[in-house]
Amino acid sequence: MGGFQKELDLNLKFLDNDIYQNLLPIIKTIQTGEVKINIWDIPYSIGKLSYLVHSHYRYYGKFPSVVAGQILKQYPPKNPKNDFMLDNFCGSGTSLVESKLRGINSIGIDISWLSILASKVKVSEVNFEYLEDELQNLIRSFKEKSHLFEDLPIDYFCSKWFSNKVAFELTIIKDYLIGMNYSPERDFLIVAFIAIVRRVSLAFDGEVRPHINRTKRPRDVLSAYIKKTNDMVKNQKSFNDLCPSNTIEKTFLGDNLNLSKIKYLHDKNIYLVISHPPYLNSFNYSPVYNLEFYWGKYFENEYVDKEKISLHKTELKAHPANEIIQNKYFEHLKKCYEETYSIQEKDGKLAIVIGDCSRNKKHIPVINRLIDIVKLIGYELVEINYRTTHYGLGKYAYNHRADYHGNNEEKRDAIIIFKK
Ligand SMILES: C[S@@+](CC[C@H](N)C(=O)[O-])C[C@H]1O[C@@H](n2cnc3c(N)ncnc32)[C@H](O)[C@@H]1O
Known part of the structure; x- marks a missing residue:
């Protein structure tokens, strides 16, 4: 019995240690050549993917931890001491957590102080x-x-x-x-x-x-x-037990249209940007957190400088995807990737996690439109990874969002990789 228990404990320890490596997407390449095309299949439940500190804070609209994990695995830093991953829509800090697990320095920026607080807590030391x-x-x-x-x-x-x-x-x-x-x-x-x-x-x-x-x-x-x-x-x-020590994690409350004004970034090599904007036509973020902001408002002043108090009002609006919102949405993304381009060195990578959507049953090809916009800025398209998951379309799923199940040829969800 004792021996069995010991073996079980050992197995559990083994599983725990490798959890963030074991659940990475199953990848099938469907096109090689100048632009590679792959399918990333993630056959795990949200619960299973919310390992370690990912479960601290239920952030609606976060990406599966292993999406960030796979990008980081594919693009490790050449010079781990000086290279940084930057997430310019960092939300609840998923990519910062996955970076820390791999000993990669990271910087997160978000317009919402609650997101920044949740991100910071996940990657900070506590007594x-x-x-x-x-x-x-x-x-x-x-x-x-x-x-x-x-x-x-x-x-x-x-x-x-x-x-x-x-x-x-x-x-x-x-x-x-x-x-x-x-x-x-x-x-x-x-x-x-x-x-x-x-x-x-x-x-x-x-x-x-x-x-x-x-x-x-x-x-x-x-x-x-x-x-x-x-x-x-x-x-x-x-x-903490799993993370190599000595990595740097920084979080900034701010608008990603003003990246070049953040002094901290001036002497850092942003070798990789991971970017997960709100999906067009899904929802706007701040109204979703009404209840949390209601109780959070007592602390807000401590986390938000006076001049940034109404910052969340400049959040990128994604819903409803009428013509005006669509134009503003793509204009914002154009500007924010001009910003990342301006601070990255040659060969720096940009990974955008984004999905198509529909409005009034009309398909909006967000992925292709964004590829055109980002290429015009100067980035080179390297790889498109279409994503499938098995979350199941439950009661609250949005069928105007991307179809994750791979049986819809039109609406897709993708991780698009560019190179400067
Ligand atoms: C899809 S979520 C990112 C989720 C994140 N990948 C995660 O796993 O938690 C998009 C985020 O963009 C933020 N956002 C919206 N407009 C922004 C802006 N102008 N600058 C920076 N962040 C913004 C929202 O507050 C939201 O947290």
Whole structure:
């Protein structure tokens, strides 16, 4: 029995250590020559692909971790000390995490402070003892205050999405976090707090844009928070154990149209850009996070410089894909890849993860239009990787998005590789 257990533990350890290498796409080449064309098949569930710190924060619209992993595997840095991967739409930091696992320096930029906070927490060091002490203090404070429950005067938005008791209990946690000294551990606990907001609200858990779920079972705020924090600690420890030390990770809150103004980038070799813009006609990001921003607003001032406070308003709009939005969308992408071109050295790579879509049943060939735009900037097309996954088209899937299942010749999802 002991021997069996030992063997099982060893196997599990082996699997854990290699998890980010074992789930990479299965690749079939369908065209060789000057421009290579491949099919990347990812036959795993989202849960399986959310290994290690990828599960810290449920970011609707992130790409599968192994998409970033495969790009990084194909394009390792020549000079690991000085070369950086840059993600100019970094969202929840998927590509930063995959870079760190491989000992690659990375820089992430996003227009949303919540995304930047989530990205930063995933790739930062924390003191686990201090974190545990703070969690215990928070629990003590919660228990002292929660029995004093009273109906707080809450605004219309809050009473629509949260029961009075949940709003009261979230307020206790929020107040504790506000009182903590600034530290990476506080950032970590704030991400755990924001990560449970949807779960304890009256909204469906799994939907992208929130809607009330009238039959939702009430969730206990404190136990949801403790569980989330403990899960994050466990995953962060396993992640840290796997990452080679001495890599650099930097995150910037900002608009990717202003890359050349970021001083930090001036003396860095951006050998690879990974770029995953919002998909045309899928959704705009900030409205999806209404509930999280509602509770996050108490911290926003600390993370956002005064002049950047309304930055999310300059988010690249992707929905609805009428003619005006389409034009603005492609104009934005043109400008932002002009920016990456201006800061990359010759031979630098650009990997864009993007999909076609349809509007009013009319196909919009986003991939081909983007290839033309990026080539005109000066990049050379090297490879197109069409993606298939087996996520299943569930209740909340968008059928006007790319068709992942490979049985639709027209709408596709691709990872397009360019070279400067
Ligand atoms: C498709 S998501 C990227 C998801 C990311 N790959 C991940 O795995 O989490 C697109 C991101 O672009 C960001 N964004 C939109 N407009 C932007 C802009 N002008 N500059 C920088 N980021 C922007 C959104 O906030 C969103 O996080």
